[in-house]
Amino acid sequence: MYIMADLGPCGKLGYKKYEQILCTLKVDSNGVITVKPDFTGLKGPYRIEMEGEKQELWKYTIDNVSSLAQPEEEEREQRVFKDLYGRHKEYLSSLVGTDFEMTVPGALRLFVNGEVVSARGYEYDNLYIHFFVELPTNWSSPAFQQLSGVTQTCATKPLGMDKVAYFSYPFTFEASFLHEDESADALPEWPVLYCEVLSLDFWQRYRVEGYGAVVLPATPGLHTLTVSTWRPTELGTRAELRRFFIGGSLELEDLSYVRIPGTVKGTRLSRFGFRTMTTGSVTFRFHCLQQSRAFMESSSLRRRMRSVLDCLEGFSQQSSIHNVLEAFHRARRRMREARESLPQDLVSPSGAMVS
Numbered sequence: 001m002y003i004m005a006d007l008g009p010c011g012k013l014g015y016k017k018y019e020q021i022l023c024t025l026k027v028d029s030n031g032v033i034t035v036k037p038d039f040t041g042l043k044g045p046y047r048i049e050m051e052g053e054k055q056e057l058w059k060y061t062i063d064n065v066s067s068l069a070q071p072e073e074e075e076r077e078q079r080v081f082k083d084l085y086g087r088h089k090e091y092l093s094s095l096v097g098t099d100f101e102m103t104v105p106g107a108l109r110l111f112v113n114g115e116v117v118s119a120r121g122y123e124y125d126n127l128y129i130h131f132f133v134e135l136p137t138n139w140s141s142p143a144f145q146q147l148s149g150v151t152q153t154c155a156t157k158p159l160g161m162d163k164v165a166y167f168s169y170p171f172t173f174e175a176s177f178l179h180e181d182e183s184a185d186a187l188p189e190w191p192v193l194y195c196e197v198l199s200l201d202f203w204q205r206y207r208v209e210g211y212g213a214v215v216l217p218a219t220p221g222l223h224t225l226t227v228s229t230w231r232p233t234e235l236g237t238r239a240e241l242r243r244f245f246i247g248g249s250l251e252l253e254d255l256s257y258v259r260i261p262g263t264v265k266g267t268r269l270s271r272f273g274f275r276t277m278t279t280g281s282v283t284f285r286f287h288c289l290q291q292s293r294a295f296m297e298s299s300s301l302r303r304r305m306r307s308v309l310d311c312l313e314g315f316s317q318q319s320s321i322h323n324v325l326e327a328f329h330r331a332r333r334r335m336r337e338a339r340e341s342l343p344q345d346l347v348s349p350s351g352a353m354v355s
Helices: 071-096 239-245 293-300 315-340 350-354
Strands: 002-008 019-027 033-036 046-050 058-059 107-120 128-136 148-150 158-159 162-178 193-201 206-215 221-232 278-291
Touching: 107 128, 107 239, 128 162, 158 239, 193 221, 206 278
Parallel strands: none
Antiparallel strands: 002 019, 019 033, 046 058, 107 162, 107 278, 128 148, 128 193, 158 162, 193 206, 206 221, 221 278
16 A cells, blocks of 8 residues: 655646655565555654755655554564564575585585686787686596686777777686695695687688686685786797788697696796797686685684685695795705715814814
8 A cells, every 4th residue: 555645736736746655555465564664753754855846845754653552462463473584484495405515524615606807908809718727636526517618709999008808708617626635745726727818800810819827716705817918929020921911820739838737747847949929918707605614613713714725724825834944954954964074174173273
């Protein structure tokens, strides 16, 4: 039910444009009456401003003039509210379900809702991006999970000194980490997202515009990251002329070469003689969610969410400190061995003078 008022000037009553709703009354199936706006009470009156030949200001109040409810009626009202809240709780439980899946102890589940936001600063127009996620050791994903994707082809628009392509391409994936080895040599690595930016012209000639990679955020929440890219080049103008007239350019056979590929054996990777040039940048947006039993334990102790690597007792800071301490101990041990191997007269010149 609506309580309305006709606020038209004298002689112009009955026009719809002067009608105003003062109050709305609703009654649901449980007999609960809802009044909107609420009773005025200690608040000031409600205001309505009318625009017309002259500006008018109307004030009104809504008061509950009903007699006070009896104790039996108040008790009945409380039972109705309790039943209403109970039904609402059951409805929410039905939406969530009862088969909530928990992770195994020592494991982490990572959910990423990502977006390829934009690319800017590239030489050619009509860009598209190929990307994929590389999972390190001890990481796995469901069999149905797709860890790669290709955006649509997007034309650029000028923005300042650069040309920008707005993709707004969404993607999502799930991965799980199982901390099996607690030794220092098995500290966990985080998944890496690799991207390849390409262009396609009117004659269906495509060119590689840049390669890039970014480590996924290690903390839950919203993260916006910009990845700078580069592409391989050759000496001379022949390669650039071929790139301009017939398309095509130098390409990486393995996109993981953007960082350190997994096929590398040994402790050193030489890129001497590999020529590249800086190109543009790609912006990603990540909404990261993490699920682990370690979070429940930490929240009861410190009442705050820590990063998963901290919860699993294996984050990069610990690795760096451990490496520094190991290097210090090795250097100290070599100094002691060198000191013991030197002649005594060199080690203790004052003793040689006395003798």
